[in-house]
Amino acid sequence: MATFSEYFIFGLFYGMIIVFCLYNLLMFFAVKRRQYLFYVLYNLGIGLYEMCNDGIAFQYLWPNHPSANIYGFGVALFISSIFGMLFTVNFLYLKSKAPGFYRAVLVFIGLRTLFFLACIYDTRLFNLKVIELLPLMLVFSAGVYVYRKGFKPALFLVIGYGFLLSGFIVKILLLLKWIPYGTLVYYSLSICFVIEMVLVSFAIGSSIRSLRKKKTTAQKRIIEQLRINEKLTQTLNHELTAMVEERTAEIKQKAEIIEKQNIDISLMNSLLKKDNLELNLNIEKATRARLTAKVPDFEEFSRIYPDKESCFKFIADLKWQKGFSCKKCNNESFLAGQTLFSRRCTRCGYDESVITGTVFQNGRIPITKALYMLFLVYSSKGTISSYKLAQILDIRQSTCWTYNSRMQRLFHERKEELKKAGEAGWSRLVLD
Incomplete structure (x- = not known):
């Protein structure tokens, strides 16, 4: 009965991993954002680690190769560590929101890769699982920093990583025999993995809602800007119409003045030759001004x-x-x-x-x-x-x-x- 309950719990745990993987894989195909693919690979790494830890991998995947279990632990932790950091970088937009943490994560990815290569050369290094606390603490700190800067979806990610960090600490204390053995304590890391997956799903949902809200806000701003542009266009058209009417009135006024001057010149032509010449010059200048006004x-x-x-x-x-x-x-x-x-x-x-x-x-x-x-x-x-x-x-x-x-x-x-x-x-x- 105890064995049945244990396998039932295993089924629930691995079933949740499969569900979360499928969900994020569908999100990747729908949205085309790499963070969802990184999270799928991270969950697969966690699943492989738990299978190695529970003995399921040795029982069903490589029963005739006991030594493969050592590499299984190392590969699983490497995959989960690398893709967990890559997921955090993309989800929290560290490159723009926290450049310092972005560079630090890239350095950790490089160092973790070198450590994995060293572990393949010397398999005893695979036992240094405590090293996984370092990248986890780094991404946890990055999440806290980005959340404090106003990125609300980071809250669920920080809480999830907090549970995961607590699970790792409990696991280390259990291995050091500083706390008594118990079923809940033994499976504390697995429980924390499940809680972390649920909270990260909430974080992803919150991020999607945030993106939708930004998109809606941007569309409203565009619509408002279009309305403003339309008003400006109408105002400019009115101003241009007023300027054209004003210019037309000026031209008519000048034409009337010139016509009146022509009549006066005709009447005074016989009496004032000199004035007539001067008036003719004025008329010529006024005529040029009239023509110039048109262009x-x-x-x-x-x-x-x-x-x-x-x-x-x-x-x-x-x-x-x-x-x-x-x-x-x-x-x-x-x-x-x-x-x-x-x-x-x-x-x-x-x-x-x-x-x-x-x-x-x-x-x-x-x-x-x-x-x-x-x-x-x-x-x-x-x-x-x-x-x-x-x-x-x-x-x-x-x-x-x-x-x-x-x-x-x-x-x-x-x-x-x-x-x-x-x-x-x-x-x-x-x-x-």
């Missing part, structure tokens, strides 16, 4: 599009005014890309630049000057020369010729469309 200089143009960000925003609004559609898979959902105003497809991950598919693609001059060049080409109805552009923009004539040729080609191809476009017609030349 702003680069400084005035830069007030509307002062920098790269405002230019890219203008292009993005034109390019995706009817919504985003991925060029690779036609997906309509996106996130912010790696570059300014670029958009990354949520399905295939293609990151599309804001100037891809525009007249500015593969350009090598500042976008502010390229945008103004396009405006000048449109304002001159495609007649402006590359020499004139080079003078205005302070760019080499050969570069201006390349850009001017491309822009004039688009202008002549879309001439009929531009006639109906009104004041915003020059923006029709942006998309290639």
